[in-house]
Amino acid sequence: MNRAEVVFLGIDWLFHIPQNYINKEGVKCVKDISYNDNYEECKVDLYYKETTEKMPVVVNIHGGGFVKGDKKHRKSISHLYADRGWFVVNANYRLAPKYHVLDIINDLMTLTNFLNTLAETYNLDLNKVVFTGDSAGAWAATYVTCLLTNPELRKRLNIEESNIKPAGLISFCGIYDLLEAIQHKIPFDLVKVIAESTLDFKFADDFSNLNDYPYAEEIAPINWLNENFPRTIITYAKKDWFVKGQGERIYEKLKELGVDVEECHSDKTFDNHCYHFNFWLDVSKNTMERVYKMLDEIYVQ
Numbered sequence: 075m076n077r078a079e080v081v082f083l084g085i086d087w088l089f090h091i092p093q094n095y096i097n098k099e100g101v102k103c104v105k106d107i108s109y110n111d112n113y114e115e116c117k118v119d120l121y122y123k124e125t126t127e128k129m130p131v132v133v134n135i136h137g138g139g140f141v142k143g144d145k146k147h148r149k150s151i152s153h154l155y156a157d158r159g160w161f162v163v164n165a166n167y168r169l170a171p172k173y174h175v176l177d178i179i180n181d182l183m184t185l186t187n188f189l190n191t192l193a194e195t196y197n198l199d200l201n202k203v204v205f206t207g208d209s210a211g212a213w214a215a216t217y218v219t220c221l222l223t224n225p226e227l228r229k230r231l232n233i234e235e236s237n238i239k240p241a242g243l244i245s246f247c248g249i250y251d252l253l254e255a256i257q258h259k260i261p262f263d264l265v266k267v268i269a270e271s272t273l274d275f276k277f278a279d280d281f282s283n284l285n286d287y288p289y290a291e292e293i294a295p296i297n298w299l300n301e302n303f304p305r306t307i308i309t310y311a312k313k314d315w316f317v318k319g320q321g322e323r324i325y326e327k328l329k330e331l332g333v334d335v336e337e338c339h340s341d342k343t344f345d346n347h348c349y350h351f352n353f354w355l356d357v358s359k360n361t362m363e364r365v366y367k368m369l370d371e372i373y374v375q
Contacts, residue, residue, distance in 0.1 A: 077267055078141050081264060089147075089351065094148075094150045101122070102123065113168055116167065120162065121153060122154055122156050124142070127197070131198055131202065135205070139210055158373070168181055170274075174273060174274040175293055177232075202241045204304075209250060209347065210263065212251050213250065216243060216245050222238060224298045232301055243316055244306075246295070247348045247350075248315060248317070248320065257281055291345060308324055310322060313342070313346060
């Protein structure tokens with residue numbers, strides 16, 4: 075187990091209870107539904123309230139530095155979305171270092187197309203699909219939104235078009251350019267270890283071979299933003315210890331493209347990476363209220 079795996083495993087267990095104390099009455103959960111029978115990791119938990127109306131869909135993707143994390147650590151946020159009438163698909167996916175970034179990308183598209191299968195069992199409105207995630211999961215949610223809205227990226231990766239068109243993106247403290255992030259010094263060279271595990275590529279100490287990685291351009295969602303992006307919320311921590319500055323950059327680029335985008339952020343050192351999970355804090359409450367407002371407005375469109 076490399077040091078990135080140790081760090082993120084510790085984070086998951088340290089914060090599981092404080093981030094998962096919320097249970098909403100009436101929310102049902104169906105666990106461990108496979109969306110790809112070839113891989114044990116590819117499973118989802120479903121959260122929803124019984125209704126006769128068509129349910130819009132939130133696809134939630136956990137973080138964990140691409141090397142750890144699990145849908146079980148995202149129970150409460152799934153309850154919060156489901157309590158507002160959304161059908162929540164809370165997903166696992168293959169992780170590094172056993173698997174690599176192209177495997178994760180394939181999982182994202184398989185998961186997206188699996189929504190059609192779920193719609194055969196549940197009363198889903200696939201015209202209202204919102205992707206969301208935190209940290210590495212925010213990369214994933216943003217990346218799949220790029221795939222669904224950018225034909226050039228699909229062509230480069232030989233990915234077929236999907237019938238799912240995103241209605242929204244909610245990206246919490248994401249990493250949008252991994253190769254840029256690894257050049258910033260943080261303790262234990264953590265981002266470098268993550269990048270090497272996820273990309274299956276050894277980087278020089280001075281990063282002189284950075285662009286030798288064959289998918290250097292393709293893997294950064296910030297390179298594939300486009301005017302077809304759906305309504306978006308970007309959250310970030312001004313003093314993020316992990317991906318400082320990346321939220322600001324993607325927000326500004328989406329604004330330049332004319333996308334309907336808004337931002338939420340924290341300013342304090344201890345309201346840091348993925349601060350929104352501290353549901354009891356005012357900064358989290360303010361951010362989540364903005365998120366709920368967007369979801370409610372998409373719901374009634």
